[in-house]
Amino acid sequence: MAILHCRIICLIVLTILQASQCAKSQSFIGINYGESADNLPPPSVAVKLLQSTSIAKVRLYGADAAIIRALANSGICIMIGAANGEIASLNDPTAAKQWINTNVLPYYPASKIVAISVGNEVLTSNDQNLISQIIPAMQNLHTALLGASLADKIKVTTVHSMAVLSQSAPPSSGRFNPDLQVLKQVLGFLHDTGAPFTINPYPYFAYQSDPRPETLAFCLFQQNAGRFDPATKITYYNMFDAQMDAIYSALAAQGFGDMEVVNAETGWAYEGDPNEVGANLENAKAYNGNLIKHLRSRVGTPLRPNTSPDTYIFALFDEDLKGGPSSERHFGLYKPDLSMTYDIGLEKGTQVNPSPSVNPSPSAGKAGTWCMPKAGVSESDLQANLDYACGQGIDCSALQPGGACFLPNTVVAHAAYAMNLLYQTSARNPWNCDFKQTAILTSTNPSYQGCSFAGGT
Numbered sequence: 286m287a288i289l290h291c292r293i294i295c296l297i298v299l300t301i302l303q304a305s306q307c308a309k310s311q312s313f314i315g316i317n318y319g320e321s322a323d324n325l326p327p328p329s330v331a332v333k334l335l336q337s338t339s340i341a342k343v344r345l346y347g348a349d350a351a352i353i354r355a356l357a358n359s360g361i362c363i364m365i366g367a368a369n370g371e372i373a374s375l376n377d378p379t380a381a382k383q384w385i386n387t388n389v390l391p392y393y394p395a396s397k398i399v400a401i402s403v404g405n406e407v408l409t410s411n412d413q414n415l416i417s418q419i420i421p422a423m424q425n426l427h428t429a430l431l432g433a434s435l436a437d438k439i440k441v442t443t444v445h446s447m448a449v450l451s452q453s454a455p456p457s458s459g460r461f462n463p464d465l466q467v468l469k470q471v472l473g474f475l476h477d478t479g480a481p482f483t484i485n486p487y488p489y490f491a492y493q494s495d496p497r498p499e500t501l502a503f504c505l506f507q508q509n510a511g512r513f514d515p516a517t518k519i520t521y522y523n524m525f526d527a528q529m530d531a532i533y534s535a536l537a538a539q540g541f542g543d544m545e546v547v548n549a550e551t552g553w554a555y556e557g558d559p560n561e562v563g564a565n566l567e568n569a570k571a572y573n574g575n576l577i578k579h580l581r582s583r584v585g586t587p588l589r590p591n592t593s594p595d596t597y598i599f600a601l602f603d604e605d606l607k608g609g610p611s612s613e614r615h616f617g618l619y620k621p622d623l624s625m626t627y628d629i630g631l632e633k634g635t636q637v638n639p640s641p642s643v644n645p646s647p648s649a650g651k652a653g654t655w656c657m658p659k660a661g662v663s664e665s666d667l668q669a670n671l672d673y674a675c676g677q678g679i680d681c682s683a684l685q686p687g688g689a690c691f692l693p694n695t696v697v698a699h700a701a702y703a704m705n706l707l708y709q710t711s712a713r714n715p716w717n718c719d720f721k722q723t724a725i726l727t728s729t730n731p732s733y734q735g736c737s738f739a740g741g742t
Contacts, residue, residue, distance in 0.1 A: 312362070313580055314631075315342030315597035316618070317550055320349065321604040324621045328355035331601070334623055335361055338631040344549060344597045346405065348388035357395040364400040364549070364597075365389075372404050372415060372422045381425030385433060393435065400440045401426060402483060402549065408465050409448040419443055420470050427478055440480035443471060444549045447486055447528065450535055455514035456521065456588070459531030460538055472541055481545040481595075484532055488524035488572065489553045489563065496562040500524075505568060506575035506677065508721065511669060519587045522673045525551070525576060526586040533588045545594075551576070552599035554612035555626055564612045566627055573598055573618070574629035578678025654726045655740045656708035656718035657701050667700035670720045674703035679710055683736070690736035701731060702738060709739040 318331070325331070332355045335343065344364040345352060356363055365388060367375060374380045389398055403423050407415055423441050430436040447453065451462040461468055475482055488504035502509040504524040511520040512527065521527040529546065536544050553572040557564025580593040603617035603626075618626055658667055675681040683690040684699045704724055711717040718724045732738045 312341040313593040313595050314340055314577065315344060315362075315364075315595055316340050317344045317346075317552075317597050317600040318352065319346060319600050319602070319604045319607075320352075321606045322602060322621070323606055325602055326621060326623060328352040330623070332356055332359055332361070334619065335359070335601075337633060339633055340631060342399075342595060342597065343601075344402070350388075350392075353388075353392045353396045353398070356397075357392065360397075362397045362399045364402055365398055366402045367404065367422070367426070369404045369407060369410070369415060372407070372418050375403070375422035375425055376418050378425045378428065381422070382429040382432065385426065385429040385435075389430075389435070389439065390433060393439070398439055400442060400480075400547075403441060403443045405444050406446040406448075406485065407443060408468055408471070409446050416467050419467060420474065423471075423474055427474075436478070440478065442475060442480045442483045442547075444483045444485060447484065447490075449484075450531060453528065453531035455512070455516065456519075456527050456530035457514050457516040457534050459534035461535045469539070472536075472539055472544070476541055476544060481547040482532070482536060482541075483547045483549045485550040486525065486528040486532075486548055487551055488528065491524055491528075492563050493561070501563065501568070505571040506579060507571065508673065508719070510721070511673075517587070520669055520672075521587070522669070522676060523575075523579070525579065526676075529586045529594070530588040533586070548594055548596040550597060550599045552616050554615050556615035557612035558610050561610055561612050564615070569616075570627040570629060575677065577629055577631065579676060580678075582675065582678040582681070584676050584681070653740070654713070654728055655731055655738055656705045656724050657727050657731060658697060658704065658720075659723055659725050662723045664696045666721075666723050667696045670723060671696065671700040671703050673720075674700075674707040677707055679703065679706045681706075702736070705731070706739050 316335075328349075328351045336359060340361070342362045342364065343356065344366070346366045347368055348365045353363065353365065367384065371384070375384060392398065403426065404415070404419060407419050410416065423443060427436055427441045430439055430441070449461055449465060449468060450459055452458050452460045472482070474480070492500050492504045499509055503512065503522070506523045506525070509522060511522045513520045521530070532546055533542070536542055536546070553569040554561070554564040555566040555569035576596070576598070580596055583591060583593050585592045598618065600616045600618070602619055602621060603614055605614055607613045618629070618631070620626060658670070681703055682688055684702060685691060690698070690702050704718070704720060708718045715726065718726050730738065730740065
C-alpha cells in the first residue's frame with residue numbers, strides 16, 4: 286500500500302512538473318514552425334535547435350505528428366492548428382472528438398500542447414460559409430477536450446489579422462469592425478472558456494503602407510518623435526505597443542478588457558522583391574531583435590504595463606514552397622542547414638544589441654563617460670526618454686519602489702539612470718546618447734549613495 290501511495294504521489298508531482306514545463310523565465314517568447322518547404326531538417330534536429338535557444342513555445346499551423354512527437358519532454362509548449370480546410374468537418378461533434386483523439390491524446394502530456402488554433406484569419410477571409418462554421422468547430426473541439434478532462438489545460442482559440450479592427454489609431458480609439466458579427470460570439474466563447482484572443486500584429490505591413498523614415502523608426506523600436514494619443518495623453522514610441530493597445534482598447538469597448546491577448550505571428554522579411562519596401566536584413570534584425578529586448582524588459586504597453594504577452598515570431602525557417610511575393614519565402618530566423626539568418630540573441634546565455642542608430646556618427650564614445658540629461662530639459666521630454674529607454678529591454682528594476690535608485694523619486698533622476706543605462710548597454714557611440722538632443726556625455730560619475738550608474742572604465 287505504501288508503494289502504491291508513493292507511486293500516486295510521484296505521478297501527481299510528474300503531472301504538475303509537466304504542466305509547468307513552459308512556465309520558465311522567458312515563457313512569452315515563441316516561434317512559428319511552418320512546413321511549406323522541401324528542404325527542412327528532420328523534426329528531431331529542429332527541436333534540438335529550439336532547445337539551444339530561449340524559445341519556450343512553438344506554434345504549428347497543423348498537427349504534424351512527427352513534430353509533436355519530437356517535442357515530447359522538450360520543455361517547449363505547443364500550439365497546434367486545425368487548418369481552414371478542416372473547419373467544416375469539425376462542425377460534426379463526432380469528427381471533432383476524433384480530431385482530439387488523433388492529434389492530442391496520443392501525445393499529451395509528454396508533448397505539452399497548450400492551445401489549439403482553429404483556422405487562421407478566418408473572420409477576414411470573406412468566406413461567409415467558413416465564417417459561419419468557426420463557432421461550432423471551436424465549441425465541438427472544446428466539448429471533446431472536456432470529455433477528455435483537458436479543457437482546463439488546452440485552450441481553443443482562433444487567430445485573427447489586424448484587419449478585424451475598423452480603427453486602430455490612435456490606440457485608444459481601437460474598435461472592432463462592427464460588420465464582423467461572428468466576432469462577438471468568438472469573444473463570448475473565449476471569455477467563457479478562459480481562452481486568449483489571438484492576433485497577428487505586423488508593424489512590417491504598417492511600414493509598407495506608410496514608408497516614411499519616421500514610420501520605419503517607429504516600427505523598429507528606434508528613437509523617434511513618438512505618436513501622441515490625445516484621449517489618454519500617452520505618447521507611443523513603437524508600433525508594436527500601439528497595435529497592442531489598439532487591440533486592448535477594442536476588447537475593452539466590447540466588455541472584455543481583462544482578456545488575455547496572444548500574438549500568434551509577428552516578424553519582418555529580410556529579403557523581398559524590389560517593390561517590397563523595407564524588406565531587408567538590417568530591418569529584420571532590428572525589428573525582431575528589439576522586439577525580443579522589449580518583451581524581456583517586461584515593461585509592457587501603456588495600457589497593460591509590467592507584462593509581456595506570449596508572442597510567436599514568424600518564423601523558425603524559410604519556407605521555399607510558399608507562393609506570393611519573394612518576402613513570403615524570407616522570414617526565417619534560421620536556414621535549413623541550421624545556420625542563423627541573423628543573430629537576435631535567442632541562443633541561451635546570449636544578448637545582442639541589434640538596433641542600428643537612425644543617425645550614425647563617425648566618432649565613438651570613450652570609456653569613463655556617462656550619458657546625462659542636458660540642463661533645462663522639460664519633464665515631459667525626460668519622461669519620454671525614461672519610457673523609451675526602459676522600453677528597449679534594459680533593466681529598470683532599480684527605479685522601482687525599494688530599488689537602489691528609486692530615491693529621489695523624480696523624473697529627472699529616473700530619466701538620468703535609464704538614459705545612461707541604455708547608452709552603456711548600447712555601443713557607447715555618441716549617437717547612443719542623443720535622445721533627440723536632450724542628453725550630453727560627461728566624465729563625472731553621477732553615482733550616489735547606494736545607486737550605482739553603469740559606466741566607468
